[in-house]
Amino acid sequence: MRRRWALRAVAALTLVAPALAETVVLRSGAELAGPVSAVDANFVTLADGRRIARAEVREIRLAEKKSSSQATVVDPSAAARGRELFARADAMAARHPGADGVQLVDEGRLEVRADGTWVERDRFAGMILKDGLKDSWGTLSRDFEEGRERVRVIKALVYHRDGSVYSYDPKAVVVSAPQADALFFQDTRTLTLTLPQVEVGSIVEWELETDTYNPFRKDFFFPNWGFQGAQPSYCSRVSVSVPASRRLYYETENFNGPWKSRARPRVTTSAGRTTYAWRLDDIPAIVSEPNMVPYFDYAPSVKFSLIKDWAPIDGWLSQMYVERLKAGPELSAFARALTRGAKTDDQKVAAIYHWIQREVRYIAVKMGAASGWGGFSADTTFKKRYGCCIDKALLFAAMLRAVGIPAEPVLLNPNDEARHEFRVPDIWFSHAITRLKVNGRWIFLDSTGSDYRYPELAAFDHGARALDPLKGGERDIPVPAPEHNLSDYDFRVTIDAAGAARVEFSARYNGAREGELRGEYKSMKDSERRRFMQDWANGVSPSAELISYRLDNLDDLDLPFTLGMTYRLKDYLVAAGDLRLLKLPDFQEEFPEVALARRRYALQYSTSLEKRWRYEVALPAGMTPVSVPRGRLRGPDESFSLDCESKPGKILCRADFSRARRVYPVSDYAAHKRFLDGVAHLMRERIFLKAAGPR
Amino acid sequence: MIRLAALLLLAASAARADVLLLNDGREIYGDIASMDAESVSIRVDGRVEKYPRARTLKLKLVRVWGVPGETTPARVSDPVVARALAHPARGEDYPDDGLLVWLSDTDCRIERGGAGSCRRHVVSQVLRERGKAEAANVRVYYLAGAESASILYARALNPGSVSNLDDTSVEDGSENSRYSDYDRLRSLKFAVPDVATGTIVDASWVTNFRVDCATAPFLRQEILRGFEPALTRRFTVSAPEDFALSTASWNMPAAAPAVSRERGRVVMTWTLGPTPSYQNEDSMPPTALFAPSAAAAPARSWTRVAREVSAALAGLRDADPETAALTDRLIAGKVGDEAKVRALYDWVAREIKYVPVSMGSYSWIPKPTAAILSAKDGDALDKPFLLYSMLRRAGLKPQLVYLRAREDTPLAGVPPSLAAFSAAAVRVELGGQARVIAPEEDLRRWDETPGWLQGVQGLVVDGEGLGEIVDSPLSPAAEQGQSLRESLALDADGGLSGDFELRPRGEAESGWRAYKDWKKEDLDAQFAGIAHSIHPNARLVSYSIEGLDDLSRALVVRLRVRIPGYALTASGGYMALRVPWTQQDAGSVGKGKREMPMFWYVRDRSEARARIALPKGYSVYYAPGPLEMSQKDRLFRAGFSRDGASLDYAQTMENDAVEVAPDDYPAYKSFIERAARYGRDWIVLRKD
CATH class of the missing domain: 2.60.120.1130 (Jelly Rolls)
Known part of the structure; x- marks a missing residue:
């Protein structure tokens, strides 16, 4: 199954039309189809001559691909397919008594196109054996980013043992803007489809396509795939196809025991494309245990990249961070005033560390890739007195630099998410803290919290491995002695x-x-x-x-x-x-x-x-x-x-x-x-x- | 209306802080000056930058939500804000609090023609760090299609500066997007910038509605005291003089509002303040039950409300052909009304997936049965409605009842309105007893009403007795809680082994029944944890849960454990032990006295019986004497007895009340503490 985590939500979906569309979103929530011919100080003018007062317009989207979800025709072969799936499911259920469900199909096919965009098709089928799975398997849900991604439901069927097959109604596919948690402001969309006639004993099957037609960087292709889930799985497989002129870099984890031999992909070349494929069969379910290590620390998984090393990511992030780390005159003067009474570097750092925690509250604003990974400038966060982890880490580093303490932001995953592996690059970091040099020693501090006395930092940072984009390389955050x-x-x-x-x-x-x-x-x-x-x-x-x-x-x-x-x-x-x-x-x-x-x-x-x-x-x-x-x-x-x-x-x-x-x-x-x-x-x-x- | 339009015009002329998002991921912040066929121009720090339109992802035209002209605190015209700025409160005057509410004002206007609006204006002063989030982060709910919400302004005032909210920290989103069939509730959320200790946060927003909207009837209830202190909280409702309003209030020092008439309108105002903050206490009642509040709605009678619902159900109440056929199949061969009810309830509870969206978040009129059956899902209204329709088809005479949940002010006294209700149920007479049946999740048996729907009143909205107010009673204590049986043996090394058998009832049973959705391996691990919680040395030998997958059967949970080294040993041949799993906990009655009552949703009775076979060569040196305590609504009884080579223990704890008033709390505290102390006593054996 696909898994992804980041500083911001991802994905995209659109409904209808093969060409790029323009949409004017009004403050009332209504949307008008473009194209837009002009914007000036007072009006937004559409190509058909309609003029809307600028004050009534919230957003103009220029690069959107929408498509209608196609209706699935329940053809005669569907019944046979159902019988095949039931046979598979019954055999699996017999091997896994007490399971709440059995996964019959779990497949991901990714294709990087010649133009550098990519598309992913995911297929799933599973039989529901207990009521609790009716909700999670009976609802198809995928996040996406408008203007960059489009999600299409290719197929969604529910099979009953009596031979009935129920197809979804395309009108039931809903795209909404889900409200985020209290402290997060982001521009995610979600496609949701509630499958019909889902009951215990039924099999759900769906196929979903995510077309990333407008990635912000075509070399930033970093999907990953986890093979194991909470239910036993008949087979989980993933393939990535790239133009033959490109190379795919990959890293597998936890291919232990009988899976050891499957860590290397099957590589085939055909029609100018190279395909890398992995497959695991008869995968047992994950069993919940108290204080488990995170998923990617134990489950067989693979991650991919089109770039070999971290340099492009370091470069992209550094460019943003260097700019955002510049403290303007007001911020610099403030930092100096704050530390005026400090007699040692420890006291300087403590004064700033404590001030940021107390005075800059946590609010995460993620509008796109730049604010998602790059945050906002130190001056902006200083002015707004709010920010997320990267905003606060940048502000902290900027203030430290203003008083002569070398400092930079580093990215990591907290230790309750998987320990980040660095053999193959990616951008899936969910947290940022600050690395600084005090008394000749580099240490880490986390200004995201509110209550940590220098030099303490939150326990979830301990033992994590961080990316240092400005200097390049990985940094290990130590676990303190007891x-x-x-x-x-x-x-x-x-x-x-x-x-x-x-x-x-x-x-x-x-x-x-x-x-x-x-x-x-x-x-x-x-x-x-x-x-x-x-x-x-x-x-x-x-x-x-x-x-x-x-x-x-x-x-x-x-x-x-x-x-x-x-x-x-x-x-x-x-x-x-x-x-x-x-x-x-x-x-x-x-x-x-x-x-x-x-x-x-x-x-x-x-x-x-x-x-x-x-x-x-x-x-x-x-x-x-x-x-x-x-x-x-x-x-x-x-x-x-x-x-x-x-x-x-x-x-x-x-x-x-x-x-x-x-x-x-x-x-x-x-x-x-x-x-x-x-x-x-x-x-x-x-x-x-x-x-x-x-x- | 005029006043509201003026505010909107004012807001529209505020400054901009736009964002240009490019395809390559960059975000440019500035003032979007223009866009044409080729390019987008944006003014950044005084200079104009141009970007190709073809490389642009989107433009965000960001509005700044300030009050035009009020760019410094000195220019602020609002008298409350001006007063707060001139004479800010001191933190030491409110040593317990995170913020002081200078003003919380709700002004609801109903206009001729049925349009309406409620404007909120809140002025807060942050006293301590923890008050920042509450003062500066706001969330406003509304029902899409029937209501709308918009910000008028929001700002932070600090010495010498005014910082206005802008769209970058505003989000309008769907609250139930996962449940697309029931996705109607929206929220408008915003975070005011530049908030520190001492900041005055001044924000105003409005929700618009129609009083005659069938799917979103107007009923507004405002709570006038909260968990932070306030100088003034005010709730105003006004309407044309010929528009009949119904109002009510609870826990208010003066029940009636101030009423005035101006320009052909009736204006009713409830004002409270200054009020201190509430403090959190263990087992507090829901806020609506103790806080002063007032409510208003268009005047109706409950009979009329019921008739309107019933009329709306005209084409819905009869089961569609598929539902009818299904009903006939399910009740075939069932003898007696109760058997039919059980068969239909079990099917609806299990087969129709419960969507956890409350009635007020989607609709007060159910979907057609064909739609519910086709989707195989239903919310807190649709599931009971489907059952209602099926019971009618089965020849019974059920009533469809709309209920007001326990966490809300009691129905008696609420202005009659559909919006007073949060859940539905079916009421049916069986064997001379009226049963209230609410098939929400699939965790309760047919005769178990969810705790939050016990002890409440409801309105019959369809069926016989249309318009009657009926009770959903509290279940007796004996129908809640659990019975525990222990059959144990102690060996000479202090090891304990044996069987536990637990029979939970009511809400306790529904909690255990949730395990039906767990896969076996997860259950194995969970029960190992349960055994471990008895004693760290405990080893789970086996477990079972009888009746887990059959809603018609009561649950019986069994564990067999082995616990080496269970008993404490001391030199002199002493062994000391306690009966496992029978100790009472006094952690929630630490306070000497309370401000609020203690509150529970259900009554409760729990019994435990244990037999411990003693090891050869040991005799009982000491066992605690019996204890029996009773108060008006509670009873505790416990004691030991010898039976040959075994020691028997019996314990009963019964709580027949769902509330303990503050005046009665000291007695309750003593009761619980004494019961807890009894469980701390040890049985001491000594080697012969």
């Missing part, structure tokens, strides 16, 4: 004779975790924070009474965020005869990511982690420990220790958890699971105390 993602907890607990506990708790953080928590608390009103703390204490033990709490430096990004609370837990000691069971307050972790006995896919976290707990528990007179928990565990690049010792009148406990890795391959899962299950089990242990007598 002590740089630290949550440090301190508890002073006083137990009284009645078994109540007074707890004084404080926490300090660093790394991405500090930024995440700061953001969470900042989003709440003060009264809501109090409620949150009360609920937190009540979660430790019912009928907790929150005495006080503090959140330090919440709004001051220059200082570390810490928090503390004091609460009282009535009846905290659990009595069992003359025994008392004491649980260390708020000392419990669950690890649902290791629920499975075995995994098919690697497990990933957003970043490394370290946690420390320190307890000092003062006991009432006459109460003595019977048993205290302790233990040590080690796993792959991880460790946990719990040590409690009895002292006169008190118990001291310390626990340390450290995990250096972000990703655990399948080969390390068993050890990792054993480790985490052991940690969770140890953390459930109680301190057994003996009182002077039963309560």
Whole structure:
């Protein structure tokens, strides 16, 4: 199946007419067919003489290809086709009991034309076995960009087992402008077709053509194909045909085990064209697992390019970035004024980093290729006080340069999307951050967020690989050592004779975790924070009474965020005869990511982690420990220790958890699971105390 | 109308900031001066650049949405904005809030002839960072074909500057484009630039409609207090004097609006302010249920509304031949009305794909049954309507009822209007009991009403009793919640193994039934996770869900698990354990007191019975004594008993109320905390 992701939406569709059309879009939403003969200060004039007040016109599209979707004639062979598909489906369903659907056809055929434009035909067929697939397989939907792409439904049929075949109604093909998420402004169109008579047991089959007749760059051909999906697949294949004078570059990933031999394409040459084809058969379904690595990190896939290396992409991006990085006089003066009090480069960077996060809110405006990948100039973002990731990265870099700190934007995919491979070039980056040189060292900072204290950056950037268009080449963003993602907890607990506990708790953080928590608390009103703390204490033990709490430096990004609370837990000691069971307050972790006995896919976290707990528990007179928990565990690049010792009148406990890795391959899962299950089990242990007598 | 036209004229004369998009991907920002057959001219930074027309993708003629002439704060004429600029609020006066609403004004005008408009004007001052998005990002909804929306102006005022919104951060789009058969709801969205802490954001927009539009009847309800403080919130409705309006208000300190008459028009105004902000609390009711609000609609009676719907259904209510034939097939051999209802409900629920578009987002008049059957999909109106038609064909006497969901103000008191309703259902008498049947998703059995449609009222819009207001009652607590049975054995090493059997009911059952759409491998992983949630050492041995694919059967969920090291051990031969999966959670009752009631959609009763076979050589050192608590609407009962070598546990938690008033909250809090504390107690065994 085709997969694509980017800083902006892609695709195109048009309805009707083989020639290029011109369309005038009015502010009312109505569209008038052109051509347009003139535009001046007051009017837009059509070739037929109609004049429309310029104020009523929102847009004039000049390069549009529209075509009507052709009706599919249900010819006599359709019934035979249906029988063939049902036979295939029944065999697959028998091999995959419990499947919600079986994919019978999954094919992509891409053709690069001699003029440098390209067309893609996708075919799909699948049998629906459970209700949930009626929606996703019963609705055909494709995004596209007007003026550049046209999507056509070639065929769409629904087969029933009784031999009936239902074709779609071309009038049911709808092109709409979907409303984007709250913070995104983009010019996408969507073609949607709801297939008729879709039911459990029916087979849907469709063929769709996407004609990229007006790409903004003819050498920027970067499709990709993933062979595996959420349902078992009979066969998935893709072919790319290019003029014989051109070469196709490709990169395959995850062609493991029985698929290893299929990584190389079958290459044929005919009629002046070279075709590269891949095919995989009998592909099992992807099974959801907690904390899975992203799709392209495990699924067999291939990506294509007509260019060999990154130079054209670096050149295109650099040209835009160089222009957009120029800080005008106002912006330069502002950056200098902002950093006037800074005594070191660290302080300069921090001042600008914190200012951008606080003062430039996230809004993404994507009008076309240039704003999509190139963003807006630093001056524009400074003036608008809003921007997306690339806008903010450019502004940040421009301001740093204005105060003498070398800096540039870099493009990446966050670590919850696939790790970008660089052997074959492409433009599918969904995020941008800034690389800068401080004290002789290059570091990365992400100004997209709101709450990260210098030099922290969001966890989803850790471990990603970035493209540096200005200097060329790839950059690896390191995963910080665990002590740089630290949550440090301190508890002073006083137990009284009645078994109540007074707890004084404080926490300090660093790394991405500090930024995440700061953001969470900042989003709440003060009264809501109090409620949150009360609920937190009540979660430790019912009928907790929150005495006080503090959140330090919440709004001051220059200082570390810490928090503390004091609460009282009535009846905290659990009595069992003359025994008392004491649980260390708020000392419990669950690890649902290791629920499975075995995994098919690697497990990933957003970043490394370290946690420390320190307890000092003062006991009432006459109460003595019977048993205290302790233990040590080690796993792959991880460790946990719990040590409690009895002292006169008190118990001291310390626990340390450290995990250096972000990703655990399948080969390390068993050890990792054993480790985490052991940690969770140890953390459930109680301190057994003996009182002077039963309560 | 005159005032509105003047505003539009004003807006039309504002400046431009156009975009020329070229085929090669470049975007040129400036003022598009002209275009002819050969080229496009654009003025950039004072100089004119020319680009070949053949290389142009599109021209965006960008409008700037300012108020002409008001280029600096000193020139602003709006008195509220001027006051906000002159005497801005201080953040420390509103320590809890992200922004202060200086003015939220809705002015709805109905004109002679039936045209209407609602103009919104909002002036906000950003007090803190988190207030920026709410002040500066706006979304306006309207129904395509019946309504329209447009911006009048939007700007950010900072010391010395006015920054106007322009089209680059304006988008008009479809809210339900994925459901093309039901894609009518649109939204106009915009983001004001240059907003910082302290900024005054001033924006105004208008929606236009017709009061006589059958598919988009006019009913406007405005909420007059929100989650940010406001100095003034105002809602005005005006109409020609001979146009009858019906109004209502809820939770308002003074129920009646101020009424005036001017130039042949009646003007009704509700004003509230200053009002503090609400704060979020756990299990809060939907805002409409507690916030002050007012509503207005053309005066009708419910009878008239019902008659109008019924008249519109004249050619629709009888099943078309295909639907009729299908109905006959489905009920063949079914004896009794209930069997027919079940057969038809099960088919409609399963075979007609549910489209999650609410009634008000598409239409209040259903599609013909032939169209619903052909498409095999239907929204919250079409699915119930199809069932209604089929039940009529089957010889029953159903009623088609339009309901107002629980998150809205109760129907009693709402000005009669079709727009008051958000869902439909079929009401039918079976065995002397009126059943409300709403076949939305395929997750509920025929006799289970979705939670949000329980405890509400509806209007009979077709069938006997046309125009009557009827109840969709709350289901009894015993029809919601779950029963849990545990049959477990503890070994001498502290390992626990055995079976769990869960019988969910009502909304809980519909939640589990969603697994019917999962493929087996995903279910395997999910149940492994469920076992793991009992204890990290838990291993899932087997699981099953009985009745998953058969809507006519109740679900029974079974798990068999093995949990090595389940019990805590301590020196001295002690073992301590708790009964798994029976602990209550007090995390939502942390607050000492509440401003708002607690709210749930359904009543609830859950029971658990566990038998734990004890290991040889161990005896019970301690087991918690029984606990029984009851309050007016709730009950908790739990306790242990010995039965030979086993320890039995029984627990019941019943909540018969869907609301707890703030005054009653402290008692509720104690109740839940005590129940939660009971679950924290341990059973302690000691080696003999």
